[in-house]
Amino acid sequence: MKTILNGNDLIENGYIPGKILGLALSLVENKFEELNKEQLIALLQEVKAKPEQFMDHEILEELATAIIEEASAPADETISLSKQAIAYRIYGGDQIENSPRMQMDIAMRLPISVAGALMPDAHHGYGLPIGGVLATRNAIIPYGVGVDIGCRMALSVFDISESHFHEHEAQFKKELIAHTRFGAGRGFIGRYRADHEVLERDEFNLTPMIKNLHDKAYDQLGSSGGGNHFVEWGIIEFEKDDVVLNISRGKYVALLTHSGSRGLGATIAGHYTKLAKDLCKLPKEAANLAYLDMNSEAGQEYWLAMNLAGDYASACHEVIHKRLTKAIGAEVLARVENHHNFAWKEIWNGEEVIVHRKGATPAGKGVMGIIPGSMTAPGFLVRGKGETAAINSASHGAGRLMSRTKAIQNISKKRMSDSLREHGVTLIGAGLDEAPMAYKDINLVMDAQKELVDVVARFSPKIVRMADDGSRED
Structure with a gap:
């Protein structure tokens, strides 16, 4: 039987009229039919009290x-922003809209900011834009x-020829x-379930909250999230020998994965x-850039927890690659991995800083990335x-x-299917929000960052798996 819930029910239980209340009602509609009215209200009260x-x-x-985002700072405790933003480089500016630029401008006015840059794939995000790089001082x-x-991204290159892949595509799809x-x-x-030494890390005992996540981490080890996360088979081409990777010129079967630290x-x-x-407490326009002092207990806690999550994400990729490598009976010629959505302690202009790369690839001299x-x-x-x-x-x-909503509204299933057929790609899962035309032209993006990276090889997707419903997570 359908549970009827209205705004007054939630107002009487702590919700305030506005965006959050409306969102709560829309999200639970027809989704929790197994709960009665009292149970549903109790659930929404718990979300409001402990959204994290x-x-x-x-x-x-x-x-x-949304509840976390709505948190605002009292005016009398607000930390002031600098009147002038620190200058920063923008790469591929003709492909970047105003919104991420405005977000980066605000970030460069924080009292802790030292330097910044905006990558050519930049678009709007929470706080720092996706594609934003920000160096801060001790925060x-x-x-x-x-x-x-x-x-992160992880790539395994195998001792398998392109012709072998095409002759056995059904098997590769089955194992995927x-x-x-x-x-x-x-x-x-x-x-x-898989096992990995990361599950034995001391950081899981850092706080009760993190300890309580251990079982979930165990269950989700080796899995991938929703949204733009994927596991895919493809063909990688090296146009010349690569001495560092010890790979000869030619085409090889490769496995490419993209996902993170899950729940x-x-x-x-x-x-x-x-x-x-x-x-x-920051001004409203900068509230999502709230920071933790690295000398504080909270700052050190987050730093340890962040590194644990990063290593866990790496372990997830390791499990996926090991399982599929064993399934196809191949030898790995080279493996490359890099992460984004992370912070590193680095030396910049002779000073130790905390470099945040939110949707940006580390590209130090000689550093490999995908x-x-x-x-x-x-x-x-x-x-x-x-x-x-x-x-x-x-x-x-x-x-x-395009935003996910805009993509769903403007891209038809036929248009997406035609594009997949044209490029010879088999797709398992994914929603219209991940359609190819929802993304910028990668060739233009690469042209805009020629001074940042050298291209070593080119990967062409052939069998792609994503979340069945295009759902978002993480």
């Missing part, structure tokens, strides 16, 4: 995020790292489906973002040039051209 605990919930994540910004802490899990809240159960990272991000906002396009566009294996003005960074992908 619902950052990994398949339905209520959006409401939890870390949870939303400068992002919700999906340690989200058998050994991957996708979507909000999804993971493995029973004997299908573990999302919950850590929500918890410490709320804590930062409680401790660091920059994907879309499910039909090529990705690129790159080597960083160590450009100081970019704070040793590059883009983390093509970047969105």
Whole structure:
């Protein structure tokens, strides 16, 4: 039987008329039919009281995020921003809209900011724009790292020829489906669960909140989230021998993965973002850039928790690659991995700073990285040039051209299917919000960052798996 819930029910239980109340009603409509009215109200009260605990919930994540976002600072405790933003470089500016520029301008007015840069795939994000790089002095910004802490790319190149792949595509597809899990809240159960030394890390005992995430981390180890996360088979081409990787010129089968720290990272991000906002009162326009002093207990806690989430994300990729490597009986010729949505201690202009790369790839001199396009566009294996003005960074992908909502409204299933057929790509899962045309032209993005990276090889997707419903998580 359908549970009828109205605004007055929530107002009587602590909700205030406005955007949050409306969102709560819309999200739960027809979604919790197993709960009676009292149970549903109790659930929404819990989300309001402890939103950070619902950052990994398949339905209520959006409401939890909105509640955290609405937190505002009392005017009399507000930390002032500088009147003038510190100058910063913008790469591929003709492809970047005003919104991420405005967000970066605000970030460069923080009293802790030292330097910044905007990558050519930049688009709007919470606090720091996606594609934003920010160096700060002795402070870390949870939303400068992002919700999906340690989200990363991982590439394995195999001793398998292109012709062998095309002769056995059905087998590659079968193994891809058998050994991957996708979507909000999804993971493995029973004997299908993986094990990894990261689960034994002392940081899981750092706080009761993090300790309580251990079981979820165990269940989700080796799985992928929703949204733009993927696992895909493809063909990588090296146009010349690469001495560093010890790979000869030619084409090889490769496995490329993109995902992050799942529910573990999302919950850590929500918890410490709320804590930062409680401790660091900034003007409303900068509220999502609330930071933690690295000398404080909260700052050190977040730093340890962030690194745990980053290593957990890496472990997830390791599990996926090991399982699929074993399934196809191949030898790995080279493996490259890099993360974004993270913060690093680095030396910049002779000073130790905290470098936040929110949707940006580390590109120090000689550092390897992977920059994907879309499910039909090529990705690129790159080597960083160590450009100081970019704070040793590059883009983390093509970047969105359309918001998820706009993509769903403007892209038809036929148009998406035609594009997949044209490029010879088999797609498993994904929604219209991840359609190729929702992204910028990766070739233009790469042209805009020639001074940041050298291209080592080009990856062409062939069999792509994403969340079945295009759901968002992390």
